[in-house]
Amino acid sequence: MQVLSCVLLPTFPDSPGRKVAVNAVAIAAQLDAALDAAVIDVDIPDVSNALSSLLLDLPVKIREAEAASRSRGKHLLAAVATEAEQRKVTLTTQELKAAPGLMGEIAAREGRYFDLCMVGWARNSEALQSAAKEVIFSSGRPTLLLPDWENVGDLEHVVVAWDGSRVAARTVADASPFLERARAISVVTVVDEKALPRQDIAERLALGLKARGLHASAEALRARHNPIGTALQEHAEKIGGKLLVMGGYGHSRLRDMVLGGATEGILSDLRMPVLMSH
Template identity: 35%
Template sequence: MPLQDIVLHLDAYPEATSTEAIDQAVRFVASVGGVLSAIAVEVDIQPPKNRLANYVIGLSHMAAEEERKSREFCVAALATFTSKARELGVLGEAIHAKADLYAVAAYVAERSRTRDLCIVPVASQSDGQRAVLEAVAFGSGRPVLTFCPGNADLPLSGPNTVVLAWDGSRTAARAMADAMPILRKAREITVLTVTNDKASTGSGSGRDVVRHLRAHGISAVAEEIDGDGRRTGVVFSDYVAANRPGLFVMGAYGHSRAREFFLGGATEHMLNHLPVPMLLSH
């Protein structure tokens, strides 16, 4: 099934998603097909109810000012998105929402459940988007595509080369299935397996993935790398840095504690060293 209904999250606090990021997302969707909507969430900041602090440092005024800034970011980013998406013929909805400052990530994840894919640009490790992409990956039931303008740019004509990480797990299988519409458009696909890492990734495990993709009319090759004691995330990032594919696809591994997810080692490492755009699925 092709990607028809894609949503882009536009950050609105503390900084706005850049025009470059919006442009890359719109052009990427125009190249792979589908309709792109955007959601910008204005933050609702509830300062502590402390009369003395409010009097001394003006907490209520500060909160109102930050909310105003966030609202203006939403309006400007959505206007930019609408113009670019209309120009390339992929315009869906421009959604201006509002949520509690600490509930933005959960809100975006909930809205992503009825989309084929959510795109989350990341400007830096501290911009708040990391929380959004993790919430979407683990809480939406849908895949998330993340990239970093200037460092891990989206290929504007679609990903010609794709690396699919395979470890035989459920999440890897889910990522492969979710990425199928993009894999169909790729020119080169490598199924990458790190051996001597876990029981499910013995030699030859990627060959059945190649067979499955061929059954769908998709050509791919299997490649194995002996982990040789290195962490899987390090092997992945070294491989990607050397080969620079247009997209890296992997299952997002994590475990839950008190309903909060903690990333597995390989996922955490790749997100911390985002060398190319990544499609994550859980």
């Protein structure tokens, strides 16, 4: 059964770079997946009154912001279409609208119709990071965070962050399309961060993956008081990992997302493609 993937591209106040569009198509090609590219343009309610219109010309500013958002969206869709044609990826596209504060929520709702969500992550954009967080925790689908500054390349070496938890198990299952195509899988357990169910959990998961015909090995990692998200990414890069797979830990407290340490570290300092499930 073909994987149905989507790339979710909010365009206000910031938009992902062209690199995210290119990377999304590259991932779809690697998975032999169909791809839906959904840009989410801003729709700003006109709440101006006579005084604000006179002083700020607010309706004009709203139209300008909406036009800029649509323009960014069309450029992103054009980039996706060009790349999809070159890579022979089946592509559909759509243009959605959302109020300024609902970009992430609309993206998450749209992502529920697909097997895999892809979202861009940018170092200097709180808006894009917030939208990515919303998709991870509200879409109910595995979400692949794509850096906007480099080509992701072939995700042939997958690093699985494993602590034996329910969330981690869910993520490993969701990562099956990547694991089945990987040339190497490194199961990494951080052994000095928290109490673990037992000492050999990485070996047990690696053994199960090998029983399925996959090339898996187990490793223990000591964070040594470094932030857990940083330690995982640095280790993954050190051993040649191309994709980090990990659970997304967090819960909502009156709509403010309270994140686990590793999740917060990844979402604040992404260094490589990361697949998360919640």
